[in-house]
Amino acid sequence: MIQPSGDTHLLKVRNLNKRFGKGCTHCHSPNDLKNNDNRCPKCGSVWACIDVNVDLYQGEILGIVGESGSGKSSLVKSLYFDDAVTSGEATISTYHDGKANIFSVSAQQKRYIRNYMMGMVYQNPWLGLKMSFSSGGNIAEKLIASGTYHVGNIRERASELLLHVEIPVGRMDELPKNFSGGMQQRVQISKAMANNPPILLLDEVTTGLDLSVQAKVLDLIRSIQREFGVSMIVVSHDLGVIRMLADRTLVMKSGRVVEQGLTDQILEDPEHPYTQLLVHSLL
Ligand SMILES: Nc1ncnc2c1ncn2[C@@H]1O[C@H](COP(=O)(O)OP(=O)(O)OP(=O)(O)O)[C@@H](O)[C@H]1O
Secondary structure (H helix, E strand, C coil), X not given: CCCCCCCCEEEEEEEEEEEECCCCHHHCCHHHCCCCCCECCCCCCEEEEEEEEEEEECCCEEEEECCCCCCHHHHHHHHCCCCCCCEEEEEXXXXXXXXXXXXXXXXXXXXXXXXXXXXXXXXXXXXXCCCCCCHHHHHHHHHHHCCCCCHHHHHHHHHHHHHHCCCCHHHCCCCHHHCCHHHHHHHHXXXXXXXXXXXXXXXXXXXXXXXHHHHXXXXXXXXXXXXXXXXXXXXXXXXXXXXXXXXXXEEEECCEEEEEEEHHHHXXXXXXXXXXXXXXXXX
């Protein structure tokens, strides 16, 4: 495991398994499946994540890359408690001194972790934003969840956040459904950052955007990381996005991490045949 020298562990994930479907005697354990496949031929259950280990260090951007269906979204959605894991452990160094498995704490504690320690930006803004709330209202929702109730303070923080992502403050009371795709992503980012979370999860946030809009969103992510020192997990099928953002990268295939290391190293000297394929397709 490569650890950025001098950096401190923030999030540690061990043996995360996520199965969709009931499972059967054939696929009781993902290791029972043949040919490194992750779909059970008998019952159709899919092991979306198999024994996944992740180490996220303070202030770094960790990239997760892999083809469609490799389990990237399932991993971050499990970390954000959108989906329950089948088994595994995850600890956050600033939560109970890194001694509590966040997957097995109470629903109330999970809400606390979501509201105070994490932010999530989804590929689909409809998942991350309430389109019937104004942009300011969306930010307010996250602020209220993390204990800010004073209306004046909420509007002030919302203005500050919107300004930061270059949305004119005058549009704070507009519904984000009337915004362009790039603007919606920027509102999502400001909402996710509202509570100053130490961990930000970003799932394919630039997919589907025009190249120039994509570049602006990527610049914004980098500037937020520099300014706030937030640790990020950035999921993308696009190695170009990962190259621009990530210090270290995990490569996933059929639910498994098949390679990991410094992003430059992976790009220059990919070891796994699948990573070689990904890198060559980028050239
Ligand atoms: N709600 C679900 N029910 C059943 N199977 C699911 C569900 N969500 C994901 N899967 C399956 O889990 C596997 C991993 O999906 P996941 O969305 O995590 O992959 P991904 O790498 O993020 O792909 P993409 O980039 O296309 O979203 C896929 O085989 C997918 O069909």
